[in-house]
Amino acid sequence: MRYSETHKQETRSRVLKAAAAAVRAKGPDGVGVAEIMAEAGLTHGGFYAHFPNKEALVAAAIAEAFAQSRRRFGRLTEGMNAQEALTAFVDAYVSNEHRTRPERGCPIATISSDLPRQGPAVRAAFDAGVAGLIGRLAAWLDADEGLATSLLSEMAGAVTLSRAVSDDALAERLLDESRTRIKARMGLTEDRPQ
């Protein structure tokens, strides 16, 4: 089974994409190596040809998840001015669509509470992702990093909480209330409810 030069990289990429989805859907400690390999069409034994251990995979998967979000974010807001981009971002982030699809969503809203229990490589990947997202938000908020972090806390908190409660109506209400207020705090609407 000798393969082309790019074959191994393609396989690794398939494993990584499967892991990026699974880690968000089930948490770093809720997914298994065998499960991810099966998702990529392989058996578990081959895993160690691509990653030294599970922690390295989880760290790479988190970096990949942030990168996916960043690309989507870039596509979504292409050519927009700051006001338009902020509106588009908040509408996409604090949404029912995001709530119901954690496997392709923001890692912050999905695995934050698992982070304190993770190893250094995983935490470093997460740190980098958070810093990047704060930076991009701040760039649209007149470089006000404090406001950017406060808004990110509410955005991530609202999505996480909406997923945690089992009453769908309450979940959607939580998102609606936060979305409206976040946009008001960004100066995106005329009427600002406190």
Add this chain to the structure above:
Amino acid sequence: MRYSETHKQETRSRVLKAAAAAVRAKGPDGVGVAEIMAEAGLTHGGFYAHFPNKEALVAAAIAEAFAQSRRRFGRLTEGMNAQEALTAFVDAYVSNEHRTRPERGCPIATISSDLPRQGPAVRAAFDAGVAGLIGRLAAWLDADEGLATSLLSEMAGAVTLSRAVSDDALAERLLDESRTRIKARMGLTEDRPQ
């Protein structure tokens, strides 16, 4: 080893308190039955005399954790008016003390992202705790439930995110920024930064 009438209840209470701390410190799936029983000074086999299975313990532990928070919250704000109580609550919740002591903190900030993967009993206990906290906050905000949920999302989000990042300085900055802005949104200070 026949014991007094209250002995079994006291033991159960000890197991429950140990579980309430451990579930918050390590997450519902990160703690083991044997570990909790050892914390209560017992061996693992005796567990099933008190709880039918682990899920029942986790559900009871979450209810206990919310009850502990409610009692502390009650003590803290005793005799205060709404403005004073809100200030005291936010200062205690969005604090470095809360960040560094998850085992005695709010379950929302600690285990939210584990909830979607939990069984019905656990989710019901969590739902009840969230509804209770929103109700108590709203009572101090002229019954504005929407504002209460928005503020709770930011409070829980800020604490969770501050624990998730590994840079302590960033963690404290996140808390400071959210605490200031949350109090401003509650109308608790003169100067409101957006």
Add this chain to the structure above:
DNA sequence: TGTACATCAGTGAACGCGCGTTCACTGATGTAC
């Protein structure tokens, strides 16, 4: 008052299971001759 017995909270060995990881092996294909 004294004694035999029933009770039952707690013990600790054992179970089946899933996990991360290891490792001897496979076999299609690029390369050397």
Add this chain to the structure above:
DNA sequence: TGTACATCAGTGAACGCGCGTTCACTGATGTAC
């Protein structure tokens, strides 16, 4: 051009371990006589 060989991504059985759960057993004490 044809052939033998080296390569190495991927396979699948096996490992040690920790988990939730089960169960036969223990033994101090309240209770019946």
